[in-house]
Amino acid sequence: MKYFILITLLLTKFNNAIAQDETSVFRTSGKIYVVVGIIAIIFILIVAYLIRLDKKISQLENKNNS
């Protein structure tokens, strides 16, 4: 919890610092695609984990029903 608050505060300060010219920098620099890519990778990995969990539960169900 302590770390969570610390991280949130840090993120908030960082966010305030870059907020001024975000609009102009946001896409012109091109670097936003890196962020989008990283978010996509994280989401795909979470989904892969969910799919594996789904399969494992299905296996258990099949074993229990037979």
Add this chain to the structure above:
Amino acid sequence: MNLIPNKWYKIVAILLVLYVLVYGLLIDLPTDVGILDETIRNLFYHVPMWFGMMLILLAAWVNSILYLTNPTQKRDVYAAELTNVGLLMGFCGVFTGMFWAYNTWGTPWTNDPKLNGVAAGMAMYGGYWLLQKSVDDNMKRARLAAVYNVFVFPLFIALIYVMPKLSQFSIHPGSGESVNFKSYNQTNNMELVFYPAVIAWTLLFVWIAELKSRYQLLKIKKENEILYSDHITTDKI
């Protein structure tokens, strides 16, 4: 066994969330959003949490009613797990909202009808959670929880949706005089991401609720088997 007996909704959920994550960050925005600026993109992440929460809690409510008309183990587990996941979405909504508010209004919490309504509503669902944990007799617990849920959902919607709409002073969009897509100048394409976002996040959390329910049903089945086998051995003795 499945909450929705179809695996296609999971594929739809994955693809739609991916679409929302990518295009939510890349589309052009209307230019007159004021202090919101680029944070208007939170419309695709913060707002669907609430819409999804309401839809999932509605599904839990329906399951509770179905449990009362025809008490089956399945309906009870579905209602409980859907409520849990609905509350998870609610907490995602609260924390993202606080973060957004801190950067926009300068404070994480304002005494706004929408925010206070949500706080009271979540506390009521805290009561539901406590009820689930505090009754030992399984049949009694299931019936009490179902009855409580049938009452609490309409009150929850009244608190988080109806009351803020009726209120006159609110700084939160979507209450009082409502902000909508038409209030921005540009013929914008935010709707193209927003509506898929609501469907996408809802389906993703329904998937998680489904996994949790299946796990719970397996666990109950296993426990019953153990009880039953104990019964047989004591009979033999």
